[in-house]
Amino acid sequence: MQSGIPFPDISPEIVSISLFGMEFALRWYAMAYIVGIIIGWRITVAALKRPALWRDQTPAMTPEQLENLLTWIVIGIIxxxxxxxxxxxQPGYYLQNPAEIPMIWTGGMSFHGGFLGVVLAILIFARRHGIPLGSAADSxxxxxxxxxxxxxIANFINAELWGRPTDLPWGVIFPGEAAQACATAGQLCARHPSQLYEAFLEGVVLLILLVWLAFRRGALRTPWLMSGVFFTGYGLGRFAVEFVRQPDAQFVSPGNPLGLALHINGWGLxxxxxxxxxxIIIGLAVIVAARRARA
Structure with missing residues (x-):
């Protein structure tokens, strides 16, 4: 078998119970978002309780309004x-099977779609409650x-969204479809743990940067600046990891083994x-506009 780090034997389910002939499970994926939202909520509450961090020493909203906004955010994400x-x-598949669209428990969520849902939720909430849109977005x-x-990290535990095959020493031998998809001559291949790459770039690095900007550099006093940094930071991290992330199967073909959605002569995205x-483009434009407006 090809060298690589064996995938840890972690069940996607934290706990499951049977009631009335039905199986109910608490999964790491759901728990990850619940805990992540709570942590993010507490960080932002800490910022809201420090008026000096905000423009004119006026926080964007009250902690109670933030709690209500988070409900809207969760709906927008889902x-x-x-x-x-x-x-x-997969528009073609769901056009033929529209009844499966609301079946989120079967898998299939897009960050970019969730991001647009969050944007819409913030727009509606801010307008209804008279909250400055830029400061709400920054929060x-x-x-x-x-x-x-x-x-x-939950994606990694679920052994989903794995990376392309690699011979690097930290390559992970994922189970199931990931292993079989690149098996040759009875050998299983190791893959980039692209989920962990994204966790580091889009989670750890971006969190440290935003907290530093908010609590040490006074970035919240410049509306939209934090939002622009988030757009740009997430975009750059995701764009970079895509080079080693396995594309969705529907984009892969014998003439397009890299799964490029847009390609010309083997090059593309x-x-x-x-x-x-x-x-990335919008994020950079927002940063420039925010700094000019503040000047």
Whole structure:
């Protein structure tokens, strides 16, 4: 067998119980987002309780309003994430099987769709409650990295969204389809643990950067600056990891082994990169506009 790190034997389910002939399970993926949202909420509450961090020493909202906004955010993540996956990745399949669209427990969520759902939730909430949109967006940007970090770790535990085959010493031999998809001559291949790459770049690095900017550099006094940094930071991290991340099966073909959604003569971009590139451009534009408005 090819050298690599064996995949840890961790069940995707934390605990499961049977009631009335039905199986109910608490999964790491759900727990990751619950815990991540709670951590992000507490970080942002800490910022809201320090008026000096905000423009004119006026926090964007009260802690109670933040709690209500988080409810909207959760709805936006679930609804937008599912619809994004349906529209961006498998529109043909779900057009033929529309009854499966709401079956989120079967898997299939898109970060970019969830992101658009969050944007819509913030727009509606801010308008209804008279909250400055830029400061509301900055509050959620500060709260987001913990959920992304733990969500990517849950992806690893679930052995999903794995990377391309690699012979690097930290390559992981994932079980099931991941192993069989690149097996040759009875040998299983190791793959990039791309979920952990993303956890580090989109979670750890981005969290440290945003917390430093908010609590040490006074970035919350410049509306939209934190949001621009989040867009750019997430976009760059995701764009980079896409080079070693296994693309969705529907994009892979004998003439397109890299699974590029846009390609010319073997060069191009994956669907993840196509969806992330606008985030980087918008993020940089938002940073420049925010700094000019503050000057």
């Amino acid at each position: 609804g937008g994430g599912r619809l994004g996956y349906v529209l961006f990745y 959620i940007a500060l709260a987001s990295p913990p959920a992304i970090l733990l969500g990517r 994956t669907m993840g990169q196509l969806l992330t590139l606008p985030m």
